[in-house]
Every structure is written in C-alpha cells, then in structure tokens.
Amino acid sequence: MLKTIVNALAAGIAAVFSGMAAVTKWGFQMARGIVRLPFDLLGGGQPIPAPYEPEVKQADILDEFLEARKRSAAVHTLDREGIDTVIQYCNTHREDRPRFVLPKTLDRDVLVALRTMDDAALRALATSGVSKIRKFIDGREHDIYGVPSLAKVKPQSLPKAPAGMTEHERIMWKVKARLEKAHEYEPFAIRKR
Template sequence: MTKSDVVEDFLHARRSAAAVHTLDRDGIDSVLRFCAAHREDRPTTPLPKNLDPAVRVALRTMDDAALRAIATAPIGKVRKFIDGVPHAIHGVPEIVKNNAAPEAEQLPPPGMTEHQRILWKIKAQLEKTKASEPFRAVKP
C-alpha cells in the first residue's frame, strides 16, 4: 500500500460521506444552513415547511448578529429555539408559539359581579383539572 493509495482512499471516503443525504426531520440542519448562509443568499435558502410559521417569520426578520448566534449555538439550544422554549442563545429573541395560551385569557372577563367572578374561578379550576387527567380506557 503506497502513500497515494491511502490518500485516494481517504478522498474517496470523504466524497462518499459528503454525498450522504442528511435526514432533517425536525429542521435543525436547514435552520443552521439558513443561519450560516450569506445575507444575499438567504432569500433563496429554503426553510422546511414543517417549521412553525412564527419561527419562519422570526428567522426571515432577524439581523445578521442573531442569525450568526444561532449558527454557532449548540444543537440542543437550536432545538429549543425551534420548539419555542427558553433557549439561552444570547442576542436571539424567544419565539412564542401560536398554540401557547396568552395570560390575558386566564383572567376573568371585565364587568362581572363578585358572585359571577367566584363562579367563573370555580369553573376554570374544574376545567383545568379535567384537562390534565390522563385518558383511561373503560374495562369491558
């Protein structure tokens, strides 16, 4: 085995590894590719369709410093950014998902009497406990 054979085998292995299609089920590779792309290439860089629309809008409207911070962040923090949970990437705003309930909906509606407000709180507590109960199948 000569030196040229070793180099040729190495280059062949490198080419075959680069040719492997990466599975991008949750969109992390596409987001990292988008964030690392040059400013002029970003409009043509595709984002996965399975990303939340709020994340897509945020990525398209972020400045270069925030996108660079995402591109250099660890994968776990990027995954948290995509999921809309606190991610601790400095300079990158947190994304609020559309399915997150705003705090204003948890307050009683204005103009209620004291009696109606108490009934509203009781009803809210009952619905809250029912929403968190696990599903139980009835035994035949």
C-alpha cells in the first residue's frame, strides 16, 4: 500500500513538473511574440523565403554526363601510332574491309600486309597485345604466329658514278640509278614456321 501511495505521489510530482515546463515554454513564446509584434508590424521581420527551385535540370545533368563520356572516350582513341586503327581494321567484317579507310600515316608495307592478310592472321594480330602490334607496325620482330614479319630494309647508298663522266652525264647516271633502285623493291616475305 505504501508503495502505491509513493508511486502515485511520484506520478503527481512528475505531472506537475511536466505541466510547469509546458506552461513555461508557452509563456516564453507568448512574451517573445509580444516583444516582436511591434517590430513585425513595422516591417522588421524576416521575409518569407521563396520556394527553392534548382538551377540545374535533370536533362542538363544527363547532357553533361553524355558529353563527359564522349570526351573521355575520345581520349582513349588518340591513335598516334595507328594501333587502334589496326585493331579496328582486323576486327572489321571481311566484306566491309575494302571500304575501311586506312590512314596514310601507316607505313606502306603495313598497309600492303593488312590488305593481303587472311582472316586467321588478322584475328591473331587483333588478339595479340598492344606491344606486339606496335612491333608489327614498326617492322620489328613481333612473334605473332601467322602474321608476316615486316623487316625494314635499311636504304643502301647509291654506288659512285664511274670516273671520267661529264657533269651532265653524272646527273643523268644518278637519276637512272635512283629509278632502277625504286623498282628493286622486294615485297615482304611471310615467315613460315
């Protein structure tokens, strides 16, 4: 019984303090409103903020994202050495290859080799690593099975003109030697294993 009386007394004291807190808070708000009333009537109150409207729309964000994706994709296709072009050519369908435009920056031997290679050799070239493709383009030993090795031949100097020629004969001899040298071009040899 004593326990129930103590509990009821504690609950009553808690209710009184809770009510005092609510009355104190209400009284403080009332006093604050009374003090602010003249200032609000004279225009000293804070203006009501305008509703937030974002400056960026969803379509703008999407356009910006797509533009950034194009820029980043363009960075990956800087094809200074022609590696990406060679890979693209090798992966192009057989019927579309004649219409594929190979850049003039590639060496003539590389262009001839690409145009004359069969599908298996092109597939082997496309699936090899970037370093091996770079070696193929540079005409170095690349160790790709079935792909021809384009060994670069160092240009040989022309033999000296025979003695006892006039200036005119010497110039004509040099021109003729250069023309004959140009026709001595040997096509690349496919290395067999």
